[in-house]
Amino acid sequence: MTAFFKKGVIPLIILALGVAGAGWLNASRATPPKGKPHERVANVRVMALQAGSYPVVIDATGVVEAARTAVIAPELAGVISQLSDQLRPGGLIKRGELLLALDAAEQRITLQQKLAALQEAEYNLAIEAGKQERAERDWNLVKSRKADKKAAELARRVPNLGIAKQQVKSAQAAVDLARLNLKRMRLTAPFDALVLESDVALGQRLGAGSQAAKLMQANQVRVRIAAPLTQLRWLQIPPPDADSPHGSAVTVTVGDIQAEGWLEGIDGALNAASQQAELLAIIPQSETPRRLPLGAVVSVRLHGLTQNGVIAIPRAALHEGNRVWLVDADNKLDYRDVTPLWGDAKTLYVREGLASGAQVVVSPLAAPLRGVKARVQGDEAAPSAPEQQRHKRAGDAA
Structure with a gap:
């Protein structure tokens, strides 16, 4: 009997006492006051947008x-007889300044020869002009109406005078060429120049067309x-x-x-x-x-x-690409997707999608949702109903 009591009755008594105790604890628990669900509020900083005139900066x-640039090369061959101290990489040379000069002794001799030939041709022209003048007078005395034009010109020495004139022109051209060749022996800067490349020296022989320097x-x-x-x-x-x-x-x-x-x-x-x-x-x-x-x-x-009519947006206001979050007239979050016209490291500029006076959010947002109530930092909001009840209970306890 004692063993049966220990194994069967006592566990039932313990179970009944546990159920009764749990019921008493549940009945004695204070019922929390009912209130409205907690409303989500986003604390934000905003900036008022203003349309204006902005110069584009890209x-x-x-x-x-x-x-x-210019590559300097002589047109005639010769030995370098003069060389500018600035004709070296990094050197600065003014327009018209001498870069280098080639020995021009041969060109000067040639010029003297051509000048002498020109003088001789001019002398021959003067002699022929005198002969032609006398022939013209003689022809006027003996001319015949039956003589053809060619015979008349020969009698008047017209071809001879023409040849003498052409010889003078040819001699003058030879002088001009000799002077040009003499000038070509001096190489000057075509513009204010910085020397990029040059590797020449006094006494060095340069061939016609060989590079002496490169300028910029x-x-x-x-x-x-x-x-x-x-x-x-x-x-x-x-x-x-x-x-x-x-x-x-x-x-x-x-x-x-x-x-x-x-x-x-x-x-x-x-x-x-x-x-x-x-x-x-x-x-x-x-x-x-x-x-x-x-x-x-x-x-x-x-x-x-x-x-004109452009709105500047700080890049800090951009979220999820080119999305801008705003605080609307009801103090709720809203967004606009904008297309920038141009921008720099700190600012984007738009013309469409935003209005002047709009309140754009410039503070970070964690998972923002359209329609969520926004509290602009600096504005104080009244406590919600659950918060008021907690404050009241704390005061009663005190």
Whole structure:
């Protein structure tokens, strides 16, 4: 009997007591006050948009190249007798300054010979002119109406005078050529130049047409700029036949060197690698304290035409690509997908999709949803119903 009581009755008593205790605890639990569900609120910072007039600014990259180059080579062979100290890589030479001179002794002798031949031809012309004058008088005395024109010209020595005149012209041409050859023995700079290449020395013999130096224009360089085709409409690009090819202003920067210039045109072919247009800009070097090195990759800022009715949006306002979140008149989140006209590192510019005065969100948003209530930072909102009840219970307990 005792064993049966321990194995059968006692467990039932314990189970009954447990059920009764659980029921008592459940009945004695305080029922929480019922209230409205917690409303989601997004804390945001906003900026009021304003339409205005903005000059287009396009950032790009470019490569510095020579605006103009020239290969210096003698037209005649000769030995170098004079050489400029600046005829070396990096040397600066003004337009018209002597680069080098070849020994011109032979050319001077030839010129003297041609001058003597010219003097002789002029003397012969004077003699023949006198003979022709006498022949003309004699012909007037004995001329016959039956004589043909050719016979008359021979009698009057007209052909002889013509030959003498042609001999003078030929001798004069020989003198001009001798003077030209003498001048060709001196090579001068065709423009203000920076020497790119030169490896010649005094006493060195140069053949006709052999390169003595390579020069580039010193007072300006060209920058070849890769720009998207869609951005060209904002720029002033001079046509190829423009009298003064000065287009949109250009600012180039490399390291701590900055220089200003202008667009001079556009290359006729697209860049094969990037499929972008290649703009050509001229950068005067006389306006910079230091020169832009050839081949340098430079940052370029193109200053385009001013556009009216444009809204500037900070890039911090962009979410999910080109989506902009706004706070509407009901203080709720809404969004617009915009298409920028152009932009820079900090700002995008749009003309459609946004209105002046719109409140654009410029603070980060975590999983934003359209229609969620927005609380603009700085505005204080009244506590919600659950918050009021918690504050009341805390006061009663105190």
